[in-house]
Amino acid sequence: MQEDSYRHKGMRQQLVQVLKDKGITDNRVLDAIATVPRHVFLDSSFVEFAYQDKAFPIGSGQTISQPFTVAMQSQLLQVTKGMKVLEIGTGSGYQACVLAEMGAKVFTIERQRNLYLKTKPFLAEFPYNIKTFLGDGNRGLPTFAPFDRVLITAAAPEIPQALVDQLKTGGIMVIPLNDESDATKQIMLRLTKQADGTMLREEFGDCRFVPMLKGTGRD
Ligand code: SAH
Secondary structure, three states: OOOOOHHHHHHHHHHHHHHHHOOOOOHHHHHHHHHOOHHHHOOHHHHHHHOOOOOEEEEOOEEEOOHHHHHHHHHHHOOOOOOEEEEEOOOOOHHHHHHHHOOOEEEEEEOEHHHHHHHHHHHOOOOOOEEEEEOOHHHOOHHHOOEEEEEEOOEEOOOOHHHHHOEEEEEEEEEEEEEOOEEEEEEEEEEEEOOOOOEEEEEEEEEOOOEOOOOOEOO
8 A cells, every 4th residue: 555644644634624615514524534545545646636626537437536525425424433334336445434434334335346356455454344345236235234324426316225225214325316407417415214214305416426327347
């Protein structure tokens, strides 16, 4: 793993300030972003880009989400220590590390085999409680359910019922749901599972993610 220097730490502090200026207020999220070395998730020649508030390609047509998006989703999720969190779309593994740094036990699913094969051993180098799985996130992980939180980090065409079923009562799902009136964007939703099984719905503006696909991919 690439080293984490004082220069990198300084760049992370600047990124934290940018996120505060953009409205992120949860100090536990900001502390996690100040701690997790985002540059090690990118190829070493791209270190300069790692602490800009931008998404970045990570190969296989996928991206490491923009820091603001990671911060926003983490803040909406209201994670506390010891919670079981299911993440759909492991990608680079950065979001999983931010949640784990906040004290969550993370279960993360990726559908693309090559990304899974790359990210699984990489995440094992961190001192975090993260379990990685290859599969279709639409199905969740029935064996490990129920979860306190579910985070979807790809653009979802619908709310996957299996994931609703695997959420505890009082649990929260954060999901970028396709905007029916505009195919280029999604609406960030926070869904809270009520005692009667229905979902309380809150909307948090537009966002853009790579699509959540069905089945597992070979590439
Ligand atoms: N959370 C990631 C960003 C993910 S980008 C990070 O922190 O870097 C979205 C990811 O979701 C991609 O890697 C994509 O392959 C994956 N994905 C898309 N559809 C999926 C599905 N049905 N199940 C699991 N992963 C999926």
